[in-house]
Amino acid sequence: MDYRATETNGQATLFFAGELDMAVGDQVGELIQQYGGRNQTVTVDFQGVSFVDSSGIGSLFFTTKELLALGKQVEIVNVREEILDILSVLGFTEALGISVGKAEKTG
Amino acid sequence: MILCEQCPDNPDCRNCLDALRSGGSAQKVLPPRSVQVTNLATMETTVAQLHAVSRTAIGLYSREHSLHGRMEVELAADFRIIGGGLRGIAGVPYYVIDIEKVLRREEVLERLLLDEFHNWHMSDELNPIDVLPDWKERDDKRGLLIKQELQKLSILRRIETIFLYLYDNGSLRSIGSSRADRDIEREMRHLVESAAGAGASVREQIMSSDGQKVFEVYASPLPDHSCGIALIDVTAAILEERKRKRREWEIYRDILAVVTKEKLLLLSDEELFFLLREGHKSLAMDLRAPEQLADLRRSFKRVLEPVGLSDKRLLQFMVAVNEAASNTLKHGSGGTITLHISTDKTLCRAVIHDTGQGIVLEDLPRVTLQHGFSTRHSLGAGFQVMLQYCDRVYLGSSLAGTKLILECVIAT
Numbered sequence: 001m002d003y004r005a006t007e008t009n010g011q012a013t014l015f016f017a018g019e020l021d022m023a024v025g026d027q028v029g030e031l032i033q034q035y036g037g038r039n040q041t042v043t044v045d046f047q048g049v050s051f052v053d054s055s056g057i058g059s060l061f062f063t064t065k066e067l068l069a070l071g072k073q074v075e076i077v078n079v080r081e082e083i084l085d086i087l088s089v090l091g092f093t094e095a096l097g098i099s100v101g102k103a104e105k106t107g
Numbered sequence: 108m109i110l111c112e113q114c115p116d117n118p119d120c121r122n123c124l125d126a127l128r129s130g131g132s133a134q135k136v137l138p139p140r141s142v143q144v145t146n147l148a149t150m151e152t153t154v155a156q157l158h159a160v161s162r163t164a165i166g167l168y169s170r171e172h173s174l175h176g177r178m179e180v181e182l183a184a185d186f187r188i189i190g191g192g193l194r195g196i197a198g199v200p201y202y203v204i205d206i207e208k209v210l211r212r213e214e215v216l217e218r219l220l221l222d223e224f225h226n227w228h229m230s231d232e233l234n235p236i237d238v239l240p241d242w243k244e245r246d247d248k249r250g251l252l253i254k255q256e257l258q259k260l261s262i263l264r265r266i267e268t269i270f271l272y273l274y275d276n277g278s279l280r281s282i283g284s285s286r287a288d289r290d291i292e293r294e295m296r297h298l299v300e301s302a303a304g305a306g307a308s309v310r311e312q313i314m315s316s317d318g319q320k321v322f323e324v325y326a327s328p329l330p331d332h333s334c335g336i337a338l339i340d341v342t343a344a345i346l347e348e349r350k351r352k353r354r355e356w357e358i359y360r361d362i363l364a365v366v367t368k369e370k371l372l373l374l375s376d377e378e379l380f381f382l383l384r385e386g387h388k389s390l391a392m393d394l395r396a397p398e399q400l401a402d403l404r405r406s407f408k409r410v411l412e413p414v415g416l417s418d419k420r421l422l423q424f425m426v427a428v429n430e431a432a433s434n435t436l437k438h439g440s441g442g443t444i445t446l447h448i449s450t451d452k453t454l455c456r457a458v459i460h461d462t463g464q465g466i467v468l469e470d471l472p473r474v475t476l477q478h479g480f481s482t483r484h485s486l487g488a489g490f491q492v493m494l495q496y497c498d499r500v501y502l503g504s505s506l507a508g509t510k511l512i513l514e515c516v517i518a519t
Contacts, residue, residue, distance in 0.1 A: 053433060
């Protein structure tokens with residue numbers, strides 16, 4: 001899975017592209033952890049994500065939960081409709097109670 | 108009990124033995140034993156006292172019934188003597204049965220093997236009352252202890268599924284009223300020899316050579332360097348446990364089918380086999396590492412795109428298959444994934460087979476239905492996805508692993 005990141009004034013944006021599955025889940029979790037550690041807000045851009053599974057999203061879920069507990073803000077944006085449907089069935093949208101939407105901003 | 112004027116006060120008396128006309132091989136049975144005797148002409152049964160035995164004849168005391176004619180004497184269910192009865196001592200209800208046959212479990216002999224008789228005699232029905240004549244009155248600690256131990260033995264000996272043995276100086280001796288089959292004894296001997304050699308207790312299961320019976324063997328070295336063995340036939344218990352598990356499985360199957368509106372069906376291995384017999388296998392892949400999941404999805408896409416699944420259904424089906432495949436890595440070391448397409452091309456079925464621990468039956472309702480539940484750490488919604496994105500999910504879970512079949516309708 002590919003990614004690129006920008007950091008400005010305590011605001012990080014991570015642009016992911018590819019398939020988020022069991023093989024790369026931990027790597028994605030670590031990246032969010034790393035950027036969330038030094039920024040107040042992390043935006044995860046899913047525009048380029050074409051596939052997710054429960055293991056892949058699980059790592060993202062646990063990392064996000066930790067950051068939220070530390071008072072950070074985490075947002076997932078630009079989620080494709082079919083991926084949003086998968087996230088919803090996985091219970092991810094409910095479980096985190098964070099904004100999962102189709103923001104206009106793209107990477 | 109007075110057999111003749113001399114007995115039992117005179118240990119040197121040989122009246123009952125001489126009546127057997129067997130020379131020096133005759134021996135008294137002390138204490139005398141109650142045995143069931145059947146007159147084979149009339150089939151009437153009575154209980155007589157066994158007083159003397161030799162290789163060719165036995166002596167019975169029977170006050171109530173005369174024992175003339177052809178008799179069957181039952182020492183144990185698998186230890187019977189057949190022979191002709193005659194009055195042994197004039198004026199005394201003592202009868203001599205000349206042995207025709209000795210019926211053992213697996214063989215018919217024409218002589219009584221006295222060693223075998225003594226094993227039976229010494230080990231069976233050793234009543235506390237015979238060992239401690241005043242046992243009801245005895246209340247000293249030693250007496251109580253002996254009584255208690257004898258009572259324990261009496262209970263053990265009445266259980267037909269427990270066989271007791273003693274292994275001493277390389278020989279295996281039955282100390283119970285019956286013996287297990289020879290193949291089992293042979294198998295057991297190997298185990299016991301290693302236990303005796305290592306000086307440590309052994310507990311193992313062994314199976315009869317025809318595979319029909321299962322035994323638990325407990326071998327414990329004893330302080331005198333012999334080894335005590337309890338062999339327990341657990342076949343009935345295992346069968347009962349299987350039946351109970353089967354009933355439990357059927358209850359789970361029915362409940363899950365109702366709750367999921369027949370979307371999730373538990374199937375036996377046999378039912379799964381018949382389900383997959385139709386159609387043809389389009390793809391097979393061994394999954395051993397998460398890095399192969401992307402390959403798996405690509406392969407599925409390549410086969411399923413041409414058969415007419417919409418992009419959306421294809422993605423959903425792949426998500427479901429991917430979840431099942433990931434589970435084989437999470438809960439085991441991977442598995443085999445195959446794709447079958449029905450002959451009329453209206454259905455595709457992905458079969459995910461892993462040889463891991465399987466899903467524990469008690470976990471099934473939660474694994475399948477409760478959002479976020481997983482037996483390992485993960486978001487644990489895999490089953491939800493499969494149920495949501497497939498038209499039907501079949502599940503077979505056994506000790507041999509879990510087999511999942513995800514079904515997707517191609518055209519209605």
